[in-house]
Amino acid sequence: xxxxxxxxxxxxxxxxxxxxxxxxxxxxxxxxxxxxxxxxxxxxxxxxxxxxxxxxxxxxxxxxxxxxxxxxxxxxxxxxxxxxxxxxxxxxxxxxxxxxxxxxxxxxxxxxxxxxxxxxxxxxxxxxxxxxxxxxxxxxxxxxxxxxxxxxxxxxxxxxxxx
Numbered sequence: 001x002x003x004x005x006x007x008x009x010x011x012x013x014x015x016x017x018x019x020x021x022x023x024x025x026x027x028x029x030x031x032x033x034x035x036x037x038x039x040x041x042x043x044x045x046x047x048x049x050x051x052x053x054x055x056x057x058x059x060x061x062x063x064x065x066x067x068x069x070x071x072x073x074x075x076x077x078x079x080x081x082x083x084x085x086x087x088x089x090x091x092x093x094x095x096x097x098x099x100x101x102x103x104x105x106x107x108x109x110x111x112x113x114x115x116x117x118x119x120x121x122x123x124x125x126x127x128x129x130x131x132x133x134x135x136x137x138x139x140x141x142x143x144x145x146x147x148x149x150x151x152x153x154x155x156x157x158x159x160x161x162x163x
Contacts, residue, residue, distance in 0.1 A: 003148065024120050032118040039112045047104040055096040 080096040 023122060027122045027124060028120045029123050031121040033121050034118050035116040037114045037116060039114070041110050041112065043108045043110050045106050045108055047106070049099070049102045049104065051099065051101040053096060053098045055094055 078098045078100065080098070082094050082096070
């Protein structure tokens with residue numbers, strides 16, 4: 001029991017932790033780093049085109065039949081020629097052009113740039129022989145603590161199942 005407490009105390013002393021602010025105060029160079037984040041997103045946009053109809057009077061002597069002159073389903077345009085209402089005069093026509101309703105779906109690539117808050121630049125001191133020895137000592141202490149803990153658990157399990 002005393003050995004485990006001693007190893008735990010040694011582990012606590014040797015591991016030593018430091019807050020971020022303490023590191024900034026101790027190792028900061030005074031310069032700040034500014035990062036940018038670029039996000040590419042694909043936006044699907046839908047445009048709905050309503051039906052539009054335009055009609056106007058037309059005087060032609062060469063058109064003799066009436067009805068739909070041209071209808072193109074791929075373009076969505078319909079042109080209709082009919083005899084002008086209220087007149088019996090030959091060559092008086094009414095021309096009606098209709099653009100049928102349509103929906104256009106398009107994909108647009110949008111690039112968004114965000115600036116992150118500036119953060120201080122920290123330079124770690126160069127490694128020293130004492131620092132390397134201290135790191136090795138802490139590593140050995142951690143390994144010894146876990147080996148001792150594993151031995152204690154195995155002893156407890158052996159004593160429990162042997163009786």
